[in-house]
Amino acid sequence: MTKTYNIGVEATIDVIGGKWKPVILCHLQNNGRMRTSALKRAIPNITQKMLTQQLRELEKDGIIHRIVYDQVPPKVEYELSEYGSTLGKILSSLCYWGEFHIEKLYQQGESVQLNQQDFVNIPNP
Incomplete structure (x- = not known):
């Protein structure tokens, strides 16, 4: 079956759209390599099931x-x-605009x- 997009942004949203994928990607962009537990701590409102699902889709x-390490206990x-x-530019722009909006x-x-500030210096009330 042929996927049809009417505009390029549809293809982008198809891959990185939703509530959690951009958040996961921004954390990986800002922090580099991360374990699942570190991502879960960085995104406290995501369920473990949803995090796993989103990671699998992004990997697919x-x-x-x-990255799976051959050790006990298992490390991923x-x-x-x-x-x-x-x-990178898309994610940075999304982060910047969000901070601008805040x-x-x-x-x-x-x-x-805002608990984590990347670009804009926003005072915490």
Whole structure:
């Protein structure tokens, strides 16, 4: 069956869309290679089942590498693949715009907090 896209962004969203994939990818971009437990700590609201599912999908699409170490207990790490690294500008732009938006909300008097700051210096209320 042929996949048909009407505009390129549809193909992008097909691969990295959703609530969690961009978050996972930003953490891998910012932190490099990470274990599943470290990703879970960095994204406390994601369930273990959802994290595993999202990681499998990203691996299937060639966006991340799964590195398995032959040891006991088993050790598995994830990192952006070379192909996944081509998303760098997109991910940085998403992070930057999100921080810009949080700053706007904060200036409008909304109760908002950013726990991890990458680009914009936002005061914590």
